[in-house]
Amino acid sequence: MEVLKKYKTQLLFHLFLNFAFALFITLASYYHLPLYSFTDYSFYFFHFLALQFSIFGFLYFLSLNKYLFRFLFPVIFMLFSCIAYWVYFQDIAISHSIIQVSLETKADIILDLISIPFILYLLSSITIIFFILKYYNKLKANQLKSPLTILAVIALFSYSFVENYRFGTFNRRLPYNVITSSREYFGQNNLIVKPINQTIKANTDSLNVIFILGESVRADHLQLNGYHRKTTPLLAKRKNIISFPNAYTPLTYTAISVPQILTNATLTDDYSQPKYSLIDVLNHAKIQTNWIGNQTPEKSYEIFIEQSGYQKIIDPLHSELSFQKDYDDKMLPVFKTIFKPNQSQFTTLHMMGSHWWYETRYPDVFRKFQPVIKSKHIPSNTKEEMINSYDNTILYLDFFIDQVIEHAEKQNSNTLIIYLADHGEILGEDNLWLHAQSGKASENPAMLIWYSESFKEKYPETISKLKLKQNEKTDLDFFFHSILDVYKIEGIEYNKKKVIF
Numbered sequence: 001m002e003v004l005k006k007y008k009t010q011l012l013f014h015l016f017l018n019f020a021f022a023l024f025i026t027l028a029s030y031y032h033l034p035l036y037s038f039t040d041y042s043f044y045f046f047h048f049l050a051l052q053f054s055i056f057g058f059l060y061f062l063s064l065n066k067y068l069f070r071f072l073f074p075v076i077f078m079l080f081s082c083i084a085y086w087v088y089f090q091d092i093a094i095s096h097s098i099i100q101v102s103l104e105t106k107a108d109i110i111l112d113l114i115s116i117p118f119i120l121y122l123l124s125s126i127t128i129i130f131f132i133l134k135y136y137n138k139l140k141a142n143q144l145k146s147p148l149t150i151l152a153v154i155a156l157f158s159y160s161f162v163e164n165y166r167f168g169t170f171n172r173r174l175p176y177n178v179i180t181s182s183r184e185y186f187g188q189n190n191l192i193v194k195p196i197n198q199t200i201k202a203n204t205d206s207l208n209v210i211f212i213l214g215e216s217v218r219a220d221h222l223q224l225n226g227y228h229r230k231t232t233p234l235l236a237k238r239k240n241i242i243s244f245p246n247a248y249t250p251l252t253y254t255a256i257s258v259p260q261i262l263t264n265a266t267l268t269d270d271y272s273q274p275k276y277s278l279i280d281v282l283n284h285a286k287i288q289t290n291w292i293g294n295q296t297p298e299k300s301y302e303i304f305i306e307q308s309g310y311q312k313i314i315d316p317l318h319s320e321l322s323f324q325k326d327y328d329d330k331m332l333p334v335f336k337t338i339f340k341p342n343q344s345q346f347t348t349l350h351m352m353g354s355h356w357w358y359e360t361r362y363p364d365v366f367r368k369f370q371p372v373i374k375s376k377h378i379p380s381n382t383k384e385e386m387i388n389s390y391d392n393t394i395l396y397l398d399f400f401i402d403q404v405i406e407h408a409e410k411q412n413s414n415t416l417i418i419y420l421a422d423h424g425e426i427l428g429e430d431n432l433w434l435h436a437q438s439g440k441a442s443e444n445p446a447m448l449i450w451y452s453e454s455f456k457e458k459y460p461e462t463i464s465k466l467k468l469k470q471n472e473k474t475d476l477d478f479f480f481h482s483i484l485d486v487y488k489i490e491g492i493e494y495n496k497k498k499v500i501f
């Protein structure tokens, strides 16, 4: 009791400080979570408490130095509450591309975000800072002997313990995600692109390749591959479509899978040697390259977007972690304007696809399989709900690919559409869920090829070869070599054995 009395002011100060920090900053990361039951709420409540407890550790040690605290705390609090405002009100997820948007030239996007509610939020946070500093001045100097010091040490340990146990538990939430994303933004990329100094030529007449880069779609949930549900009804009615049910990649998350697909890297590459970028090679061969993406680019593959002759990122402020992300069909109008039937083009459409949280990925009309998931907390959903929601995303994918085909078909040009998911998804096998972990389902992505009538007339032997290879195991490193082959690229060596055409 004596101790409590002695440190009462300090204790109350830290309670107030952490309450304000939680309200203005930390809680924003939890605000949009779709939660349903008491268990969900309790789970995330404890999650939030644990996160705030770790922040207490940092704030406590900062508070030990009067000068540092008076100078740094207002800066930190202001900066993080600005960011938290956007997270609260627009569900913006903090990623390295947000850091990029804020630090590079896109001032208009930032200016768009400034509004009266934003200014009011800032004014309240300035008021809170004022009260915190006023309260802080009442504290006695040298509080190191306080029992709170031990608690703060435990708090710091809890942070590193949790992050070592499962990376991202805290680091993907405010305020830590600002630091994680900045580190990613300024960090080094594994991939070193091999420069092209020689002359490169494409020996095809105009050929349009549309590369639909999918997300988290496992092959065996496609009706086209014999799945018992009608998940691809539109594609099932189409001719000139070939499905490859046995595609394989051990790289089960976007950041490592995409660089492998778009370079001459093998599936087991360590990236110690520079690699050719497919986009770079095609540019040198005077093929028009376009990138339309609904995913906010990650550091590991943003180079391909930068290299593309035309680039458009849809909804750049919302990542896969936002719950108000635009649907993939927002890419279609852009695609239709840049698709030029009698030109040699290579157009990438990078989908949000079937990335968790599934219910954010498709419009209501595609909610055919029911009941669907209600909670972000996976254990609160049944296996049936998880699979229903997932299958609805496939139904939407069916619509999306069908729309792309329909547009290309109308133009009656020499066109090839390749759909390839970056990896699959685990749906309850061995009690595991989602991706970024090995398993048969996460390593077997969906893969489809559609060809136009005019492509069929020009290259009948290519179609026969594709049909012959359809059921073979197809490692995802076929892509680079096959694209070079289909454009009949000269001036760069590629592996003919990996060509599927």
Ligand SMILES: [Zn+2]
Pocket (backbone or CB within 6 Å): 215, 216, 252, 253, 254, 255, 422, 423
């Ligand atoms: Zn992915």
